[in-house]
Structure formats: C-alpha cells, structure tokens
Amino acid sequence: MRALFVGGLIDNSELDLDGKEPPRHYPPETGSGQSRYRLHAVGRGNGGVACAIYGAPDSDPDEVLRISDERGYPRRFDTELQRVD
Template identity: 60%
Template structure:
C-alpha cells in the first residue's frame, strides 16, 4: 500500500492509502476528475526497498520549492523510512 500525502490546497496535510500494487502512483489526484478543475499533481515519491512507500501530491498553484520545503518540515522520509525521489527526473531530491 502506498500512502498519498497532500501539500497545499483545500486538503493540505491530508493522507490516504493508494492501492497501486507495485505501479507508479497516478500523476494526478484525483486521477480522472472530469470537473475541469486543476488536480493535485504527483511531485515526488519515497522509495523503500525499491517500492513506493509514499507519494507527495502538490496543489496546482504551489511552487516546487514550497512543496519540497513543506515535505521536509513534515519529515516524510524519516516517517516512512524512505528516500525521496523526483518523479520527473527520477533522481534523489536531497
């Protein structure tokens, strides 16, 4: 099970479980909103033993630096014993 963590927007600091079964989490949440509203975008994941332990979704209006800063403040890597990795670049964040 992968834990989805939300930064910014109306559901800031909310969490939920994603049932992705070894796949990459969806790039947007909700995945198919159909409402025409901006969706949360996948910013980075935390890898533990080659599996995605958590996925950080940022509000559409947030800058990448703010998402990283807030994630660091919330200490997701320590909490999930995982290494943060950029989704776009496939590289470690720190």
C-alpha cells in the first residue's frame, strides 16, 4: 500500500508500507514524544488497502480529505476514500 502525506514537513510525499492495515500514526513508534502524522482515510481495492492518507499533526481532518481529493489520490488508486475516525 502507498502512504500519502498532507501537510507538515513531508507534504505531498509518499512511500510504500508493508502489512495488511496501515498504522494509526506514522511513524508508528518514535519513542521521542514527537508529534506524528495521523491516519485520516484509507482507499480499499484489490482485496486490501491500496492507499493510506496521513495528515500532519494538528491538521483539520476535513482539510486533509479536501487536499487529497484535490491531488487526485482516490482517482489515482481507483478507489473511494473511507474516513478513519
């Protein structure tokens, strides 16, 4: 699955994630108390998760979804995003 990032230092970046389900935060474990990106939505397809949308710390969930739609992430992965609350 592809992890896609909205906002913060790694805005508009992406990387591959292993596993069947994306972690709730990225990076999953820092141990430093540093704010992490939070999972806002997933796009399912081909029997699993095709993409995971992460927003920067303190980002508005609606804004993260708006930006990801504007960037065409759902279309790119041929999926509809499902919000994660």
